[in-house]
Structure formats: structure tokens, C-alpha cells
Amino acid sequence: MxxxxxxxxxxxxxxxxxxxxxxxxxxxxxxxxxxxxxxxxxxxxxxxxxxxxxxxxxxxxxxxxxxxxxxxxxEKKQKSNTDSEKIKSKESFIKKHGNILYSVLLINIGYLSMLANGEGNIITISLFAAAIVIGGYSLFKVGLQNLIRLDFDMKTLMTVAVIGAALIGEWAEGAIVVILFAISEALERFSMDRARQSIRSLMDIAPHEAIVRRNGQETKIHVDDILIGDIMIIKPGQKIAMDGIVVNGYSAVNQATITGESVPVGKAIDDEVFAGTLNEEGLLEVSVTKLAEDTTLSKIIHLVEEAQAERAPSQAFIDKFAKYYTPLIMIIAALVAIIPPLVFAASWETWVYQGLAVLVVGCPCALVISTPVSIVTAIGNAAKNGVLVKGGVYLEELGALKAIAFDKTGTLTKGIPVVTDFEIINNQAQPDQVFSTLAALENRSQHPLASAIIKKAEQDNINYANIVVENFSSITGKGIRGDINGTTYYIGSPGLFRELGVEHVIEDKVTLLQEQGKTAMVLGTEKEIIAVIAAADEVRETSKEVIQKLYQLGIKKTIMLTGDNNQTAQAIAQLVDVTDVESELLPEGKLNVIKKLRADYGHVSMIGDGVNDAPALAASTVGIAMGGAGTDTALETADVALMSDDLTKLPFAVKLSRKALAIIKQNITFSIAIKVIALLLVIPGWLTLWIAIIADMGATLLVTANGLRLLKVKD
Incomplete structure (x- = not known):
């Protein structure tokens, strides 16, 4: 590199x-x-x-x-869908495949001549020879060059086979071989184009123009001319052309093209919108935040195309196998043609013909195409359903997973804590006054639960912003402290107050809250405990259902990793039904858990937000990021990104990859088996050029059609 x-x-x-x-x-x-x-x-x-x-x-x-x-x-050439370009495309297709039509016509006339004049007639031979030259011109052009350079590929094999057929007088079969090979190539090209179409359809999602307000004037301009900070006007029913932030208006936006979500998402001021999504209801004014080439959609398309270039292990094996396989077939074909006549005095014509048939049947077309068509189709289908797979290797790894580790916060839970309990211990204190003190202190804290307390205060209209806090400080790993009206207040764990020498039995109350999956904190002074507060990160409604689906797909172990205390972790683990839980973990501890899982199960995935827990994500065989849409870090660092903040995409990704793995294995097995069966027909002398080319063409079409079945795998 x-x-x-x-x-x-x-x-x-x-x-x-x-x-x-x-x-x-x-x-x-x-x-x-x-x-x-x-x-x-x-x-x-x-x-x-x-x-x-x-x-x-x-x-x-x-x-x-x-x-x-x-x-x-x-690549950056602007594309347009004008009628003239479509006409040119049709003309190009006719020009490219017109030779096949002419060859078919000549072959049909040749067979009529054979019936009227006989197989050895000069007119009959000329008709078949013309069909061979017209239909096989591009084939021979490359095949002969390869032969001179001793560069053996499929076209080299076919060229030798057709020339050999002509030399032994099998003009009709030589013509049929040429035409069927040409048809096979055309169908193979069509099939790969069909597989690529899933990505091309993404390219056409975002409009090429948008209405932009500049200097008080609304003008329709090309997306390449739109600048960061421009205000786009998106009317109901229009697609959004660029990523941006809503500055005016409210609407429901269908984000299925980016995140795979089927339900439109409400968008209001300060909400992010993505290029290629559909504004369904209200008028939106959006401030552009990214240039055309930097939008989330552009990055998805780029990453998916790069993913298709990453060879899966099975594809790398096939490529290496084919490198040695083709020369080997030529040697076998030569031995089939030479040994029986030389050793057993058999007919040269018969066994040269058999050798040519071996060359044709030996073409590794089906084998070479079997893996790429499956990989391209699966990665494209995943992208359309909101799952970004960064390469064939990760697609295969997903299908082989035995264990999945989940980061708790933001993955199995919503990642947004809420206050669940607030109990006054000193009965003389006023609840609103105590909570305002609590909120004033937490407003200066960086603790994850501080936001939940502030949100609760604002919901209940409790004033805290005007309270003056002096001498505020954080007590590392234990809590916070600050002075209000000359009194020093502390917020922290019961252990903090034991160290302060405050005697009050609240351990049972705190333990009960923790057993319910809540995080408990204590508010007090150096003399007394005033209140106990508990907050909890809500479990996603879909988490348990996702875990159950993973079990049904054959995942053996699911494990939740968290830095929370054990009681809280165990409570949440029971709610989501994971098999194991590891709590009170630092990033290094999560890394060690992943390493142990890899040692025990081999194929392990870690799923998190793509930013935190980076060591654990990197150590897993497949690192999966949640909520990739709009998160550049997740898109760049994860092996797989779930574009929406939705765990239900995970079972779909595993199901699709399992299906892809199964189809790749089926294709490889079938491709090799059909070759072996056809080659065995050489022993009784039953292999003909007809059988050979039909076996090769049929295998290619079947493995391609089998790979395209991955387009039908639904979320």
C-alpha cells in the first residue's frame, strides 16, 4: 500500500x-x-x-x-438520461450483438444446405465457416493473441477447440460452439449488469438539481454548483438533493433509501436530512452542510463499490484455482487426443474430437463467475436495505458468525437515560428545592446521567439555572461536590458518603434500585443524606426480538458488554435475553472478552456505535456500527454499518450473508461437478462438442441465476 x-x-x-x-x-x-x-x-x-x-x-x-x-x-463525468443517449445505447447493443443474429441465420441456412447438398458440400462448409468467422471474430482476435503469448484463458481454449473442429471437418459443431459461447458471454454480461443494477439504482436516487435561495431569489441549479451554507427549498413530494440541516419548516421524510427504515421520520428545525430521501408532507428549508461528492449517499455508493472490489476468501481461492486449472485442462485435452491413437491405435479423428470437447467443457466460465455475481448481488441488496457491508470478506464472515457481543449503551438500550426514582430521605426537605439543588450541581457535571436530571428539571419547570454554585469539583470515580449558599453538597455513590463518615443505612435501597437495572446516586452533605436518585437507560423495544431471531439463525452465544455495575447489567440482560453478560468493564476489559470469544468460537462480531470501544470492534472478526447515516466515523471504521439506529437490521444482515455463503458453495460445487461429469463421458467416448458447450453454458447460466436469487432476500 x-x-x-x-x-x-x-x-x-x-x-x-x-x-x-x-x-x-x-x-x-x-x-x-x-x-x-x-x-x-x-x-x-x-x-x-x-x-x-x-x-x-x-x-x-x-x-x-x-x-x-x-x-x-x-468517473466524475456528469451523466444524463437524455433520449439521444438511450438511442445510442440501443444502437450500441444492436451493433454489439448483431453478429450473433447473422451467425444464427447462416447456421440455419447451412443446415438447410446440409440436407440438400450433404455435409461435405463446399456451399455447406462455406456457410458454416462464415458463421464461425462472423460470430467468433472477437473471440479469435483475443484467443489467437493469447495462444501466441501462451496466455491460457477461456477464449484461448475456445479458439483452439473451434479451429480443431474445422480441421477435422466438424464445421457445423464448430459454428454451434462459437454461437453458443457468444450467447453465453452476452448472458453473463447481462447477469453482471443486473447484479450491478442495485448500485446503479442508488446513483439515480438523488436529484441532479435543486431549488436554492440566493440573494432573495429562488433558482434551480445543478447539485455540483451548490455550496455549503446555501438554503435549499424542498417542496412536498420532492427528493432532497443534498445533506443538510433543517432551518425552517416541519415534515415527514422517507429515509428508506439511506437507512432502510420503512416509516417516515419527522423532521423539524435543527434536524439532519440526507440526499436521496423523500420529503412527503411539509415545505422544508434546508441549509446545505456537505458538497455533492461528500453526501452520505455518495459515500455509501463509493464504499459499496469499493466493497465489491474486495475479494472474498472463496473468490481469491477460485481466482488462484483458475490460474492453474486452465493450463491443466489443455494438457488433459492433449493427452485425450494423443494417447488413445498412439497407445491403442484408436481413430485419430475420434479422439482429437474428444480432446476438443474436453477443451470446451473445461472452460471455467461458471467457476469464475460463481462467486463475484453472488458477492456483488448480496452487497448491493444489503445497501438498498440500509446495511453497508465493506467487502466480500466481511460478507462471508457475517455468515460464519457463532457469537455476537453487544455494547449495552446505545445498542441494546436507547442510550438516553431518564430519571426513574427520586426519594427524599430527610423528610423536612422540600422536593422541588432539593431537585433544583441537584440539577444546579449536575448542570456543571460531565456525568452521563447529568442530562437525565437536567431534562427532568426542565420537564417539571424546576428552576436551577439561576442557582450559584461555587467551588465545584469532580471527585474522580466517586462523584461531584459544590457549594450553594455556604453549604457543601455531594452527589455520588453510597461509598462516597461512607468515606465522609455520614451514617445512614441506604445500601438496601440502592441495591434494590440496581437490581431493577437502574443507576442510583445519593445527594447529601458532610452531615446527612438528603435524597436518593435513580436513572435508567431504557431498553430498545426491539432488542429482545432481535436476540431471538439471531438464535433462530444459529448464533450460539450473545453477550452484553458494559461498564455498568453488575446488578444493573444483569437486570438489563434478563430483559433482552442475552446468554451472557460482562459488567464493570473498561475498554481493555472489553477487548479481552472479544479475544476470549475468538479463541472459543472463531467467528465473533462486536456491535456498537463505531466510535467508542474501538479496540473491541477492531479485535472482532466483524465490527458492526450502529447508526451509520450521518456518522462519518462509523462509515469509515466499521466493517459493517447499520445505517439506521435500528438493531432489527442485524438479523437481516446475518440472514443475507448466510444465504450468500450457501449460494457460493452451491455454485462452486455445481460448477466443478458438471465439469467432472462431462469429463467422465470421455471414457466411453460419449462427450461431444454439443454436450460440452451446453454443459459449460448451462452451468454458467445456472450459477448466475442462483447468485441473482440474493436480490430476493428481504428484510
């Missing part, structure tokens, strides 16, 4: 049109690396992009992709 960082300033990203297979993408990357001035290049087959480090031009890039007639354009 260090080498690439030197050239980061000269990195340019281009979109590529015309990839027909993963092998072609690899060849394009190799060719681009050889362009003078290019230091390195990385192709993202899943997103149809290439990152080029160094100086080059589009002309040079298209020359490097001339073998596949690839078209290249800068």
Missing part, C-alpha cells in the same frame, strides 16, 4: 463499459499496467471501474481494452 500512496495524487478513476467476464477484467488491468507512465492499476469488476495510478489518457486506456472493445470515461 505504501507504493500506491506515493501516487495517490495521480490516481484517477474511470468507469468501464463492455466487461464480459472476470478474466477480461484481469487482462485489461494487466494491459493498463503496461502503459508508459502508469505505476499501477486496480480493476473493480463488480463496479465496472478501474483506478489508475500515474499519467495516462482515455485513448491509451481504450487501446488497452481494444481486445474487448471496452469504452472508458472519467
Amino acid at each position: 505504501g507504493e500506491l500512496e506515493k501516487w495517490e495524487d495521480e490516481k484517477n478513476v474511470y468507469r468501464v463499459q463492455g466487461f464480459s467476464c472476470a478474466n477480461c477484467a484481469g487482462k485489461f488491468e494487466k494491459n493498463v499496467k503496461q502503459i508508459p507512465g502508469v505505476q499501477d492499476a486496480k480493476v473493480n469488476f463488480g463496479a465496472s471501474k478501474i483506478s489508475v495510478y500515474g499519467a495516462t489518457s482515455i485513448e491509451d486506456l481504450e487501446k488497452a481494452g481494444a481486445f474487448e472493445n471496452l469504452k472508458v470515461e472519467p
Whole structure:
């Protein structure tokens, strides 16, 4: 990575049109690396992009992709959906696949000629030969170049097989092989485009223009021209073009495209809104906070496309396997063609034909496409449902999870404590006066529960802001102190008051509150205890349901990690039904728990807010962040981000990844099995070019269709 960082300033990203297979993408990357001035290049087959480090031009890039007639354009080129571009797209499709139609026509005429004139007739042979040349021109162009360079890939195998078929007089079957291979490539390209469509649909979510108020005038301008601080006017029924903060108005906004939430969210002044979401009701005025390329939607699209480039372990295995598999098939095919005639005096024509059939059936098309189509489809589907998976490796790890650790605050609970109990111990004190003293002290505190006390005071209209607190200080790990009207007050644990020498039996009362999952504090002076206050972080309504669904999906262990005291932790653990709980943990303690879980279960996930507990998140096999939308840190640091502040997305993510893992295994198994079965047909001499190409094409179509089933996995 260090080498690439030197050239980061000269990195340019281009979109590529015309990839027909993963092998072609690899060849394009190799060719681009050889362009003078290019230091390195990385192709993202899943997103149809290439990152080029160094100086080059589009002309040079298209020359490097001339073998596949690839078209290249800068990633940032503005896109439009004009009618003329759609017409050009249709014309390009007809031009690209017209040769297949002509070849099919020639093959049909060839068979008619065969019936009328015989198989060896010059007209019949000419018709089939023309079909081979027209339908296989692009195939032969690359295949012959590869053969000269001893670069063995699928097109090399097919070229040798077709030429061999022609040499032994099997013109009809050679033509059929060409046409079926061309159809197979076209369908493979279509299938990958279908898989990529889940990301392209995200790109089209946000409008390209917005109404902006400048100098008192409302003008519709392109999003690239909108500046931070501009005021956007979003009418009911319009999509929001940029991230921003509401400065005027109230409405319900459908955020499903970003967070996956099906229910619209109320938005008022100071609330954040995201590009690509739909304003359903009222008129909103929004102050823009991010440029077009920095919006949450843009980051999601970028991260998902980068995720598709990250190879999963199974894909890395397949790529390595295919590297040695193709030359091996050529050796086996040569042995099949040569050994029977030489050793057993069998017919050369028969066994050369069998060898050619081995070449065709040996094409690893289905094997190579089996994993990428599944990974791209699953990651795209996850993104559309509010789950950002940062790569194929994390998709596979999610599917293999055996244990999940949950941070308590903000994950299993709402993360917003509320006052639940307030009891006066000194009966002579007035409740409102005591609470105002309590709130005045806590107003200067950084304690997590201070906000709950302030909120309670404001709800009950208790005045505290005008109370003067002097000599305020924090007693590390124990509480706070401050002087009000000459009296020193303390707020803290019962242990603090024992140290002060204040005698009052309140331990039973505090213990009871803690057993109920509440955090108890004591207010008093150096002479007496005045009141006991308890606050609790409310458990999310969905937490228990989520845990139950995870058990149904096969998760063996769920564990809650918290810095809270044991009684509070145990009470919440019972409410959410986790199998284990670890309490009173510092960040180092959480890290140690994760390490132990990895040792016991192998595949472990930690789920939190993506900012705190960073060591534990990093140590897990999959770090999952809650509430990724609008949180740059969560988007950048987590392996998986749940875009909404909603735990119910977790079972969906695990279910989708399990399904993806199952489909990848099915595809690999089927791809290899169909090859083995077809190759076994060589032994009795039953393998024909027809069977070979149908087996190869059928396997490719089936594994692709199987991978696309991941689009149907719903939340």
C-alpha cells in the first residue's frame, strides 16, 4: 500500500463499459499496467471501474481494452438520461450483438444446405465457416493473441477447440460452439449488469438539481454548483438533493433509501436530512452542510463499490484455482487426443474430437463467475436495505458468525437515560428545592446521567439555572461536590458518603434500585443524606426480538458488554435475553472478552456505535456500527454499518450473508461437478462438442441465476 500512496495524487478513476467476464477484467488491468507512465492499476469488476495510478489518457486506456472493445470515461463525468443517449445505447447493443443474429441465420441456412447438398458440400462448409468467422471474430482476435503469448484463458481454449473442429471437418459443431459461447458471454454480461443494477439504482436516487435561495431569489441549479451554507427549498413530494440541516419548516421524510427504515421520520428545525430521501408532507428549508461528492449517499455508493472490489476468501481461492486449472485442462485435452491413437491405435479423428470437447467443457466460465455475481448481488441488496457491508470478506464472515457481543449503551438500550426514582430521605426537605439543588450541581457535571436530571428539571419547570454554585469539583470515580449558599453538597455513590463518615443505612435501597437495572446516586452533605436518585437507560423495544431471531439463525452465544455495575447489567440482560453478560468493564476489559470469544468460537462480531470501544470492534472478526447515516466515523471504521439506529437490521444482515455463503458453495460445487461429469463421458467416448458447450453454458447460466436469487432476500 505504501507504493500506491506515493501516487495517490495521480490516481484517477474511470468507469468501464463492455466487461464480459472476470478474466477480461484481469487482462485489461494487466494491459493498463503496461502503459508508459502508469505505476499501477486496480480493476473493480463488480463496479465496472478501474483506478489508475500515474499519467495516462482515455485513448491509451481504450487501446488497452481494444481486445474487448471496452469504452472508458472519467468517473466524475456528469451523466444524463437524455433520449439521444438511450438511442445510442440501443444502437450500441444492436451493433454489439448483431453478429450473433447473422451467425444464427447462416447456421440455419447451412443446415438447410446440409440436407440438400450433404455435409461435405463446399456451399455447406462455406456457410458454416462464415458463421464461425462472423460470430467468433472477437473471440479469435483475443484467443489467437493469447495462444501466441501462451496466455491460457477461456477464449484461448475456445479458439483452439473451434479451429480443431474445422480441421477435422466438424464445421457445423464448430459454428454451434462459437454461437453458443457468444450467447453465453452476452448472458453473463447481462447477469453482471443486473447484479450491478442495485448500485446503479442508488446513483439515480438523488436529484441532479435543486431549488436554492440566493440573494432573495429562488433558482434551480445543478447539485455540483451548490455550496455549503446555501438554503435549499424542498417542496412536498420532492427528493432532497443534498445533506443538510433543517432551518425552517416541519415534515415527514422517507429515509428508506439511506437507512432502510420503512416509516417516515419527522423532521423539524435543527434536524439532519440526507440526499436521496423523500420529503412527503411539509415545505422544508434546508441549509446545505456537505458538497455533492461528500453526501452520505455518495459515500455509501463509493464504499459499496469499493466493497465489491474486495475479494472474498472463496473468490481469491477460485481466482488462484483458475490460474492453474486452465493450463491443466489443455494438457488433459492433449493427452485425450494423443494417447488413445498412439497407445491403442484408436481413430485419430475420434479422439482429437474428444480432446476438443474436453477443451470446451473445461472452460471455467461458471467457476469464475460463481462467486463475484453472488458477492456483488448480496452487497448491493444489503445497501438498498440500509446495511453497508465493506467487502466480500466481511460478507462471508457475517455468515460464519457463532457469537455476537453487544455494547449495552446505545445498542441494546436507547442510550438516553431518564430519571426513574427520586426519594427524599430527610423528610423536612422540600422536593422541588432539593431537585433544583441537584440539577444546579449536575448542570456543571460531565456525568452521563447529568442530562437525565437536567431534562427532568426542565420537564417539571424546576428552576436551577439561576442557582450559584461555587467551588465545584469532580471527585474522580466517586462523584461531584459544590457549594450553594455556604453549604457543601455531594452527589455520588453510597461509598462516597461512607468515606465522609455520614451514617445512614441506604445500601438496601440502592441495591434494590440496581437490581431493577437502574443507576442510583445519593445527594447529601458532610452531615446527612438528603435524597436518593435513580436513572435508567431504557431498553430498545426491539432488542429482545432481535436476540431471538439471531438464535433462530444459529448464533450460539450473545453477550452484553458494559461498564455498568453488575446488578444493573444483569437486570438489563434478563430483559433482552442475552446468554451472557460482562459488567464493570473498561475498554481493555472489553477487548479481552472479544479475544476470549475468538479463541472459543472463531467467528465473533462486536456491535456498537463505531466510535467508542474501538479496540473491541477492531479485535472482532466483524465490527458492526450502529447508526451509520450521518456518522462519518462509523462509515469509515466499521466493517459493517447499520445505517439506521435500528438493531432489527442485524438479523437481516446475518440472514443475507448466510444465504450468500450457501449460494457460493452451491455454485462452486455445481460448477466443478458438471465439469467432472462431462469429463467422465470421455471414457466411453460419449462427450461431444454439443454436450460440452451446453454443459459449460448451462452451468454458467445456472450459477448466475442462483447468485441473482440474493436480490430476493428481504428484510
